[in-house]
Amino acid sequence: xxxxxxxxxxxxxxxxSVQHVLGSVGFRCRISDDPGVLDGCDLLVLPGVGAFxxxxxxxxxxxxxxxxxxxxxxxxxxxxICLGMQLLANVSYENGVEPGLSLIxxxxxxxxxxxxxxxWNTIECATDDPLFAPSxxxxxxxxxxxxxxxxxxxxxxxxxxxxxxxxxxxxGAIVGMQFHPEKSQTAGRALLQRLVTGLxxx
Amino acid sequence: MITVKDGWAVQSxxxxxxxxxxxxxxxxxxxxxxxxxxxxxxxxxxxxxxxGPDFALVRRLGGLGLLTPVAYGGGIRSASDxxxxxxxxxxxxxxxxxxxxxxxxxxxxxxLVGSQAVIGVLPLSAQAGRLFWHxxxxxxDDELSAGDLSPFTDGIVSxxxxxxxxxxxxPHPFDESLVDGxxxxxxxxxxxxxxxxxxxxxxxxxxxxVACAVGNPFSYREHAVQHLRRALPASEIRDPQFRMx
Numbered sequence: 001x002x003x004x005x006x007x008x009x010x011x012x013x014x015x016x017s018v019q020h021v022l023g024s025v026g027f028r029c030r031i032s033d034d035p036g037v038l039d040g041c042d043l044l045v046l047p048g049v050g051a052f053x054x055x056x057x058x059x060x061x062x063x064x065x066x067x068x069x070x071x072x073x074x075x076x077x078x079x080x081i082c083l084g085m086q087l088l089a090n091v092s093y094e095n096g097v098e099p100g101l102s103l104i105x106x107x108x109x110x111x112x113x114x115x116x117x118x119x120w121n122t123i124e125c126a127t128d129d130p131l132f133a134p135s136x137x138x139x140x141x142x143x144x145x146x147x148x149x150x151x152x153x154x155x156x157x158x159x160x161x162x163x164x165x166x167x168x169x170x171x172g173a174i175v176g177m178q179f180h181p182e183k184s185q186t187a188g189r190a191l192l193q194r195l196v197t198g199l200x201x202x
Numbered sequence: 203m204i205t206v207k208d209g210w211a212v213q214s215x216x217x218x219x220x221x222x223x224x225x226x227x228x229x230x231x232x233x234x235x236x237x238x239x240x241x242x243x244x245x246x247x248x249x250x251x252x253x254g255p256d257f258a259l260v261r262r263l264g265g266l267g268l269l270t271p272v273a274y275g276g277g278i279r280s281a282s283d284x285x286x287x288x289x290x291x292x293x294x295x296x297x298x299x300x301x302x303x304x305x306x307x308x309x310x311x312x313x314l315v316g317s318q319a320v321i322g323v324l325p326l327s328a329q330a331g332r333l334f335w336h337x338x339x340x341x342x343d344d345e346l347s348a349g350d351l352s353p354f355t356d357g358i359v360s361x362x363x364x365x366x367x368x369x370x371x372x373p374h375p376f377d378e379s380l381v382d383g384x385x386x387x388x389x390x391x392x393x394x395x396x397x398x399x400x401x402x403x404x405x406x407x408x409x410x411x412v413a414c415a416v417g418n419p420f421s422y423r424e425h426a427v428q429h430l431r432r433a434l435p436a437s438e439i440r441d442p443q444f445r446m447x
Binding site: 024051182 | 264265266267268269270271285289290291293294313314316317318360361389412413
């Protein structure tokens with residue numbers, strides 16, 4: 001049976017790119033902020049572009065913060081992309097202090113004033129996670145200035161930007177990617193296909 | 203680089219004459235298939251016409267399912283505009299007139315979409331060792347000052363797209379003094395007159411240059427992207443990932 005991916009629509013970021021790439025590898029997609037629709041999905045994707053605080057405010061305004069917490073507590077698979085990965089953490093220090101979804105322990109910190117990670121970079125797998133291992137050494141598109149800083153046990157891949165930064169994190173069925181797999185051409189498409197299939201236990 | 207005027211992709215000759223190339227979506231699809239690193243779409247007439255961003259174009263590009271990041275510029279007047287451009291399907295926004303006219307709003311754009319998603323567009327020329335910033339609304343050329351660059355040096359805008367406006371679309375190559383003479387500390391995307399692989403390799407090697415943008419040459423030669431990649435030093439670029447479908 002076809003896997004259905006729910007793309008969480010909270011008004012931040014571009015959902016259509018994720019929808020297109022997931023559709024191109026055979027998954028059915030639903031873009032919605034309606035728990036009734038999202039409940040019927042096998043996996044949720046939390047996309048995101050921009051700043052942490054307005055994103056959390058948008059999630060709270062739709063009560064999606066609690067919904068995602070319940071979703072994760074039930075062991076259902078969730079995938080955060082770029083800002084969506086950062087939202088999985090406990091707190092961010094972007095423009096003040098803002099609590100996150102607290103689904104993967106860690107904090108989100110600035111890379112430093114005037115420091116960004118923009119463009120294509122190689123990821124290095126930090127563990128033997130079978131979902132990420134085939135992507136070791138492949139290049140992905142990054143576009144961020146804040147980074148996840150958490151216990152090493154949750155880091156499954158890193159990228160070198162002067163020093164190592166977390167490029168992918170995982171806690172059970174919850175996965176975050178700092179890069180944009182949906183904009184990373186064949187490498188990104190292959191990783192998304194593997195992640196969705198693997199996390200859904202198909 | 204896809205230059206758009208009146209909704210059509212055009213070949214530009216120094217932003218004075220234009221030759222239509224077709225629908226921007228068709229060019230974007232080709233660049234995506236050829237494994238280009240990023241597609242920059244500049245709608246050059248939106249600000250002059252007070253038309254705002256071409257949201258319909260960005261939505262059409264977003265609807266193509268491109269696997270390559272897209273940066274859009276043209277007509278962005280506010281943080282709200284920039285946010286809608288991102289929602290419509292672009293990963294980054296390019297600001298041009300706003301950089302000159304409303305620094306406060308530039309900061310608001312960065313606060314909303316993140317500085318890393320904001321590119322500042324600087325059409326430049328070099329004369330007697332000095333850099334001049336062209337205002338295409340007033341057509342004046344003002345010497346580039348440290349104050350002009352504060353959005354870049356203060357970390358509000360992440361990269362400067364410097365356009366060699368004299369040599370863009372012309373037979374003469376990119377003026378490398380634009381890069382050599384640019385104040386330090388600002389990552390640069392070089393554009394305008396870049397078509398010779400040897401020169402692109404040289405510009406790439408400049409520590410401030412993070413990208414070279416190529417426009418017209420990709421529209422007139424078969425496999426131009428692949429030829430250019432092969433001619434560049436492998437250390438300067440990533441391995442291409444061509445789409446096979």
